[in-house]
Amino acid sequence: MVEDEKKKIVLDKSDFSTWYNDVVEVAGLSDKRYPVKGMNVWTPYGWKVMQAVDRILRREFDDTEHDEVQFPLLIPKTEFQKEADHIKGFDAEVYWVTHGGLNELDVPMLLRPTSETAMYPMFSLWIRSHNDLPLKTYQIVNTFRYETKMTRSFIRVREIHFFEAHTCHETFEDAEGQIREDCSIMDRLAKELCIPYLLVKRPDWDKFAGAVYTIGVDTIMPSKKTLQLGSIHQYRENFSRPYDITYEGADGEHHHVHQTTYGMSERLIGAIIGVHGDDKGIILPPKIAPIQFMIIPILAKGKVEMVTEAAKELEREIKEMGFRVKLDLRDVRPGSKHYDWEIKGVPIRVEIGPRDIENNTLVFKRRDLSTKAFIERKDLKEEAQKALDEVEKEMLSRVENIMEDGVKEVDSVYDGKDLLGTGWDGIIKTNWCGEMECAREMETQMDKTFLGYPLKDAVSGETEKKDGNCMNCGKPCDTVVMLSKSY
Amino acid sequence: MVEDEKKKIVLDKSDFSTWYNDVVEVAGLSDKRYPVKGMNVWTPYGWKVMQAVDRILRREFDDTEHDEVQFPLLIPKTEFQKEADHIKGFDAEVYWVTHGGLNELDVPMLLRPTSETAMYPMFSLWIRSHNDLPLKTYQIVNTFRYETKMTRSFIRVREIHFFEAHTCHETFEDAEGQIREDCSIMDRLAKELCIPYLLVKRPDWDKFAGAVYTIGVDTIMPSKKTLQLGSIHQYRENFSRPYDITYEGADGEHHHVHQTTYGMSERLIGAIIGVHGDDKGIILPPKIAPIQFMIIPILAKGKVEMVTEAAKELEREIKEMGFRVKLDLRDVRPGSKHYDWEIKGVPIRVEIGPRDIENNTLVFKRRDLSTKAFIERKDLKEEAQKALDEVEKEMLSRVENIMEDGVKEVDSVYDGKDLLGTGWDGIIKTNWCGEMECAREMETQMDKTFLGYPLKDAVSGETEKKDGNCMNCGKPCDTVVMLSKSY
Numbered sequence: 001m002v003e004d005e006k007k008k009i010v011l012d013k014s015d016f017s018t019w020y021n022d023v024v025e026v027a028g029l030s031d032k033r034y035p036v037k038g039m040n041v042w043t044p045y046g047w048k049v050m051q052a053v054d055r056i057l058r059r060e061f062d063d064t065e066h067d068e069v070q071f072p073l074l075i076p077k078t079e080f081q082k083e084a085d086h087i088k089g090f091d092a093e094v095y096w097v098t099h100g101g102l103n104e105l106d107v108p109m110l111l112r113p114t115s116e117t118a119m120y121p122m123f124s125l126w127i128r129s130h131n132d133l134p135l136k137t138y139q140i141v142n143t144f145r146y147e148t149k150m151t152r153s154f155i156r157v158r159e160i161h162f163f164e165a166h167t168c169h170e171t172f173e174d175a176e177g178q179i180r181e182d183c184s185i186m187d188r189l190a191k192e193l194c195i196p197y198l199l200v201k202r203p204d205w206d207k208f209a210g211a212v213y214t215i216g217v218d219t220i221m222p223s224k225k226t227l228q229l230g231s232i233h234q235y236r237e238n239f240s241r242p243y244d245i246t247y248e249g250a251d252g253e254h255h256h257v258h259q260t261t262y263g264m265s266e267r268l269i270g271a272i273i274g275v276h277g278d279d280k281g282i283i284l285p286p287k288i289a290p291i292q293f294m295i296i297p298i299l300a301k302g303k304v305e306m307v308t309e310a311a312k313e314l315e316r317e318i319k320e321m322g323f324r325v326k327l328d329l330r331d332v333r334p335g336s337k338h339y340d341w342e343i344k345g346v347p348i349r350v351e352i353g354p355r356d357i358e359n360n361t362l363v364f365k366r367r368d369l370s371t372k373a374f375i376e377r378k379d380l381k382e383e384a385q386k387a388l389d390e391v392e393k394e395m396l397s398r399v400e401n402i403m404e405d406g407v408k409e410v411d412s413v414y415d416g417k418d419l420l421g422t423g424w425d426g427i428i429k430t431n432w433c434g435e436m437e438c439a440r441e442m443e444t445q446m447d448k449t450f451l452g453y454p455l456k457d458a459v460s461g462e463t464e465k466k467d468g469n470c471m472n473c474g475k476p477c478d479t480v481v482m483l484s485k486s487y
Numbered sequence: 488m489v490e491d492e493k494k495k496i497v498l499d500k501s502d503f504s505t506w507y508n509d510v511v512e513v514a515g516l517s518d519k520r521y522p523v524k525g526m527n528v529w530t531p532y533g534w535k536v537m538q539a540v541d542r543i544l545r546r547e548f549d550d551t552e553h554d555e556v557q558f559p560l561l562i563p564k565t566e567f568q569k570e571a572d573h574i575k576g577f578d579a580e581v582y583w584v585t586h587g588g589l590n591e592l593d594v595p596m597l598l599r600p601t602s603e604t605a606m607y608p609m610f611s612l613w614i615r616s617h618n619d620l621p622l623k624t625y626q627i628v629n630t631f632r633y634e635t636k637m638t639r640s641f642i643r644v645r646e647i648h649f650f651e652a653h654t655c656h657e658t659f660e661d662a663e664g665q666i667r668e669d670c671s672i673m674d675r676l677a678k679e680l681c682i683p684y685l686l687v688k689r690p691d692w693d694k695f696a697g698a699v700y701t702i703g704v705d706t707i708m709p710s711k712k713t714l715q716l717g718s719i720h721q722y723r724e725n726f727s728r729p730y731d732i733t734y735e736g737a738d739g740e741h742h743h744v745h746q747t748t749y750g751m752s753e754r755l756i757g758a759i760i761g762v763h764g765d766d767k768g769i770i771l772p773p774k775i776a777p778i779q780f781m782i783i784p785i786l787a788k789g790k791v792e793m794v795t796e797a798a799k800e801l802e803r804e805i806k807e808m809g810f811r812v813k814l815d816l817r818d819v820r821p822g823s824k825h826y827d828w829e830i831k832g833v834p835i836r837v838e839i840g841p842r843d844i845e846n847n848t849l850v851f852k853r854r855d856l857s858t859k860a861f862i863e864r865k866d867l868k869e870e871a872q873k874a875l876d877e878v879e880k881e882m883l884s885r886v887e888n889i890m891e892d893g894v895k896e897v898d899s900v901y902d903g904k905d906l907l908g909t910g911w912d913g914i915i916k917t918n919w920c921g922e923m924e925c926a927r928e929m930e931t932q933m934d935k936t937f938l939g940y941p942l943k944d945a946v947s948g949e950t951e952k953k954d955g956n957c958m959n960c961g962k963p964c965d966t967v968v969m970l971s972k973s974y
Contacts, residue, residue, distance in 0.1 A: 031609060031612075031613075033609065033612055034558070034559055034605075034608075034609060035563055035565075035566060035608060036559060036561055036563060036596065039559035039560075040559070040607055041557070041559065042556055042557035042558075043556060044554035044555060044556055044624075047556055047557050048555075049557055050557075051555075067531035068531060068534055068535075068538075069528065069530060069531055069534055070528070070529035070534050070648075071528050071529075072521055072523060072527070072528065072646050072647060073526075073560075073629060073631075074523055074526060074582075074646070076522055076523060078522075079522060089773065091588070091589070092587055092588040094587075094588065095561075095584050095586070095587050096584065096585065096586040096587075097582050097583065097584050097585075097598070098583065098584075098585045098586065099583040099585065100581075100582050100583075100633035101578070101579040101581065101635075102578070102579055109523065111584070118521075121521075121522060122518060122520065122528055123522060125518075125520055129739070136532075142629070143561055146588045148588075155674075159559050159560060159561070159907070161557075247500075275785035284809050307563055316847055345660055420863045429639060437578035
């Protein structure tokens, strides 16, 4: 536990809920004092982290031939109502704009909770023939949900920083291919962000409003509760029929397109904070850290000018190497500087003092392991890259441990109870016969809910199968399911 | 005039209003068929152009020590009402959110038309001492105005892609320094975007709601009407008093901060389209063109494969040089390809055919002048850069002509009428004694309105002074003003 001197806040991750709120505040990621609950201010540091994540998303989706677009925020009620399940799913959750200036609007408009109903009337105009397909688009926008549950920065907010991809295809199989592409993008993204993730096909009763099926992307938080980071939906023709999105096929006939969507949000940041943070603050994955190297000069008496100059030169050098680097020249004692940048999760602290200058060395202090290493100045470039790679490797190995410890296979309710008796409270992987009665009993006995059917891997799109017996009734079956507590 | 074969639209800039709407559509910049008037869809090409502009803005404001932030969209009515002039200015122009889900909200919220009233309650929390100053922030967000006038893509819309910088300073003089910095940023931006611009201090009766004074950034459209692209405001303590934004000075006393703002919007794109477009389509400045080079292979019979391979290799090469390049391999005739990319304003078309491959040459066709040049393949890198530089130079020289022809000095109402009699209908620059009666008469006689006091240049922040006589009453005075028709 470390006490931040200025803010007098003790960070103690063993009380996760308090720790999370505190660390978001003292790391300067978000300010929740804005006068509307759940609508938070992105402060400069937090916004830089989000933009770094967005840059990865843009690269991934541009590289897979998606076009970035930007649709209007406001959706007329008349358009929103076209898909019946969809509106039922969102009825109680949307904000309504009813007045423009002093006039009541003829048709009320809602703030998009997601953009199906904004985009699809336009897709219907854009798509004419099979030559227009596939249509692959995405946008990064603000969306809104009237949350009634307790809000929490990045995890449950009312104005959401939202990524959404929407695609249209000729056939169901083409759309399935898109979903496989989406899963493999998630895999690459999770590696760069150093977060654990599961791809789990939701049970039918938990799919998205309007979807044929939903694949949830879930992370595992320190409590071993799951947090949904994103979701991938197969719509088949569920939206293209009411929104009349058709194409003329090579056969000269008109067909409805098959659609998919992929949604993600700022929860990605919530996951990074929750998974990697400690009592010293957050730890940022090197690929998205706004500052990868923070230089702290040791300004010994009589050597201030010399060290300052050397530190500035070092900053220039590291910057030229293509890394993100800053130099802390504030007039506060080094201890304060260490605390501040540890809280903000800067992967590598670089110390330079008179002796280092004399010996042509530097000190690298790693945020993740708190280890120090002496670096020969002449090896700076290789050592800098190596240091970032090692931090990433360590963070990924922690992710692996979380995955291993977070999910356990269980054969029966009896075994499950045994396991829970040890105090472990993670994700249970087991077999299920498909009977609702068994599902309910499994949920009750384990005090968890059905997360769904885990995918075999991130490329095949297939759910896991394994010969076994239903956890509850013992009937032989090969359907694998997961149960968890979730946020 | 060129007829786009697919859309059967004849572009004729002599009918500017129709031409503008058509060119926005056929160039694929924006789709205004979204079912809410004035809320348009950013299609992929238009959004790429906007993002290129945003990149320049981010670079300029990051380089001048501004921090990017992101504030909530919704502003509670109670916060909005704190500055009396401000709310009066916006009362009839904002959208109101009155319901969350099925519940009426206790306090209605409005969609930000601009973010003073969202940001300043937070600034009041963020600023404690003079060490926190200056506070320099900006954000790029969607803002909303309930426009009742006719809407037009990029020029008058209801959901606006908005840039806004907000700064706080210790003293009025510091804030004045910020405004000088803002003006010089505008100068650099206008050069990269190749747009004409004027910095004109607005008359008191035309300043922004809540401002002490406003500097308008105006462009000159082909009609010689002015279009406001942005505005820079000096607030002094007008907002810091009602929002209680104070700092403890070195003197131990609490003082209100002095504030400035700088707003710009997608009108920057409207200006580029309007100023440079022609009967073949738009022309994009090389610095923001999403595609700087479009390669069109000449696929002569029997040589298709060879030329395709060479064109692909050429694309790789140009890309590696750091330029934005695409290769058009569609199965349509070259003439169609030429039309399509001319409409979209790609600065340089690169033609490569069997003979070019044999001779190690290429053809560069410029969008601005329609001239062709043979390029030696070995000089590709230098020639590519030179070609872009030359397009930019030509565009800037056109801008210079527009500025020269757009503004004319006039000594008296008599001279003014003479000038208008020639059919010229641009911006009149003249002297004014300061009497409202003279202002009204000048406006009536010239059939134009006061644009305001032009700044001497983009660095001094001073308005132009020149000994002369009031245009209307002939009284000696040194105040220079401009009158124009404006959009």
